[in-house]
Amino acid sequence: MDDAQSIPGIIPRIAALLADPARAAILWTLIDGTTRPAGELAFAANVSAQSASAHLARLVEGGLLMSQAHGRHRYFRIASAEAASLIESMAVLGVATHTKTSRQPPQPALVRAMPHQFLHARTCYDHLAGELAVQLLDAMLKAKWLEPEAKDFKLTALGREKLVAMGVASPEHGKSRRLYARCCIDLTQRRPHLAGVLGAELLDLFVREAWILRTPRSRVVSVTPKGQQALQQILEA
Structure with a gap:
């Protein structure tokens, strides 16, 4: 492995x-997992x-986006869950750094200026984020559906039973290489x-069952x- 690959x-x-800043704006526009044309990103x-x-x-070329041609137009999306996690983590770090170095009140102006709907419930790439998402994780931990494991979570036998009953596939289904229940620090809630x-499957379930509606x-x-x-x-629960 040479220095460029190390x-x-x-x-x-x-x-x-x-x-x-322009590339950062493009990436943040796509963080919800959507696919958008070049003109809209410009x-x-x-x-x-x-x-x-x-x-x-x-x-x-850098592996952060993927492109796909539709007729004469080219559309772009975040290349992978890992790329999305990197972008979201950078945003969280930026807010945390601002909070520690600013003389302003603990909640950054960036967060105070956000609309209530965005703070309450939104997507974070392919999973749910915001106040509602934090509350759901807290409830799943309190009900012993999940247990802390290192920096992330593991599914309990009770959690497996409850989630399968809701229509969520068991962890063995599909054998994804992604971590099953990952901890993601919420940008606005700081929790x-x-x-x-599991986060992605729950969002799919909520949309499929019309429990939540996406905003175009x-x-x-x-x-x-x-x-x-x-x-x-x-x-x-």
């Missing part, structure tokens, strides 16, 4: 990709189409919510009356 070589390469980053094309090419395979071109989700009743049962 860990000390990889870190500055990825850091350079994330350091540009608008989100406030750069010209030509400049956006160059930034997108670098992000694809863990659930990511990994936004990470915000809304809880339906049916979802309020179903999720309340989990929170009170």
Whole structure:
């Protein structure tokens, strides 16, 4: 392995990709797991189409984005769950660093300015985030569906039984290489919510059962009356 492929070589390469404000804006626009055209990403980053094309090419080459052609247009999305986790973790670190160094009150202005809906429930790549997601993880831990394991979580026998009854596949199904129940620190709540395979499967279940509705071109989700009743049962389990 040469220096460019070694860990000390990889870190500055990825850091350079994330350091540009336009590329950071593009990545954050796609953090909800959507696939978007180059023109929309240029608008989100406030750069010209030509400049956006160059930034997108670098992000694809660097392994942070994937592209797909549809007719004359090219669409982009986050390349992997690992790439999304990196972007979200950088955002969390940025908020934490701001909080420690700022003389302002503990809650950053960035968070105070966010709309209530975004703070309450949104997507974090392929899983649920926000106040609701934090509450759900707390409830699953309190009900012994999950147990802490190192920095993440493991599913208990009771949790397996309850989740299968809800329509969530057991951990053995599919044999994904992703961590099953990963701890993801919520950007706005500063507490863990659930990511990994289980986090993604729960979000799929909530959408499939119409417990939550996605908002077009936004990470915000809304809880339906049916979802309020179903999720309340989990929170009170």
